[in-house]
Amino acid sequence: MKKNNKKTLKNNHTIIHRYTKEDEAFLYSNDARGVRLELDYLKAETKLKNDGIEHTIVVFGSARVIPFDEALKKLEKIKKKFKSKPNSEALLAQLRSAERIVEKSHYYEEARHFGKLVGKAGKGPDDTYVTLMTGGGPGIMEAANRGAHEVGAKSIGLNIELPHEQEPNPYITPELSFHFRYFAIRKLHFMQRAKALVVFPGGFGTLDELFDLLTLIQTGKNPPIPVVLVCRSYWERIIDFEFLYEEGVIAKEDLDIFSYAETAEEAWKSILKWHKQNKTPLF
Structure with a gap:
C-alpha cells in the first residue's frame, strides 16, 4: 500500500470511525439536537424518579438578592x-x-426560612416525597436550598449553562444538582412535579419562569397549583395585573391563578390551605 493511502486511512479512522460519544462535532451539531434534548431531560428524570421524588415545591427569585451583610x-x-x-x-x-x-436583602432570609419549612414538612427531613426545588444559582435560589440544607433535608437545583458559567450554589444536595443546556427542558422539570410555586422579587429570568407557568395554568396545559408572589408591593409595581383585566386581555378568573404573601410563613400556610381546599393534601 502506498504511503499516502495509509495516511488517508489513518485520517479516516480518526474522523469517521470514532465512537459517537467521542465525536463532539457530531454530538453538538444541529442534526443531533433532538438527542441532546432527550438526554437533557432523561438524566434528571431518571434520578428524580429513582430517588422517590414525587412532588416539588418550586422557588424562583433574583440571583442578585444576597444576605444583608x-x-x-x-x-x-x-x-x-x-x-x-x-x-x-x-x-x-x-x-x-x-x-x-440592601432593602430587599431580608427576602434572602425569608427564602431561607421557607426552605426550612419545606424541609421539615411531611415525615421530616428524610422524607423526599415533597422536595424543595430551585434554579440552583445564587441569591434567592441559594437561600431556599440553604434553608433545606440547614434542617438536614434534601433539595434540588436545576442549574443552566450560561455564557458567564453560572455555578450551582453549595447548599444543593450533590446528587440532586443538575446542569441543563436547554432552558426548555429545565422549565419542563420545574413544572413536571410542581405542587406549588413561590416567587420572590426577581428580574427577567424570574418573570420568564413565572409567566410560563401562569400561561400553562391559564390555558389548561398545567393543572392548577398555588402560585404565591412574595412582596405584593414589588409585584404590583412591575406588573399591573388589574390593568390587563381592565383592557380585556385576560379574564377576571385569571387574577385568581396567583396570590400574594409577605413572609415565608404566610406563603407556606397559603400553599397548605390551597391544597386542603382543593382536596389535594401534600402529605
Whole structure:
C-alpha cells in the first residue's frame, strides 16, 4: 500500500470511525439536537424518579438578592467610589441599585426560612416525597436550598449553562444538582412535579419562569397549583395585573391563578390551605 493511502486511512479512522460519544462535532451539531434534548431531560428524570421524588415545591427569585451583610459591604464599597467621583452618573446608578438590594436583602432570609419549612414538612427531613426545588444559582435560589440544607433535608437545583458559567450554589444536595443546556427542558422539570410555586422579587429570568407557568395554568396545559408572589408591593409595581383585566386581555378568573404573601410563613400556610381546599393534601 502506498504511503499516502495509509495516511488517508489513518485520517479516516480518526474522523469517521470514532465512537459517537467521542465525536463532539457530531454530538453538538444541529442534526443531533433532538438527542441532546432527550438526554437533557432523561438524566434528571431518571434520578428524580429513582430517588422517590414525587412532588416539588418550586422557588424562583433574583440571583442578585444576597444576605444583608454581603449587600451592605457592596454598598459601602460603591459609596467610597462615588465619594471620590461624585459626578459619575454610572456610579450614582450603581449606588441606587446597591441601596435597593440592601432593602430587599431580608427576602434572602425569608427564602431561607421557607426552605426550612419545606424541609421539615411531611415525615421530616428524610422524607423526599415533597422536595424543595430551585434554579440552583445564587441569591434567592441559594437561600431556599440553604434553608433545606440547614434542617438536614434534601433539595434540588436545576442549574443552566450560561455564557458567564453560572455555578450551582453549595447548599444543593450533590446528587440532586443538575446542569441543563436547554432552558426548555429545565422549565419542563420545574413544572413536571410542581405542587406549588413561590416567587420572590426577581428580574427577567424570574418573570420568564413565572409567566410560563401562569400561561400553562391559564390555558389548561398545567393543572392548577398555588402560585404565591412574595412582596405584593414589588409585584404590583412591575406588573399591573388589574390593568390587563381592565383592557380585556385576560379574564377576571385569571387574577385568581396567583396570590400574594409577605413572609415565608404566610406563603407556606397559603400553599397548605390551597391544597386542603382543593382536596389535594401534600402529605
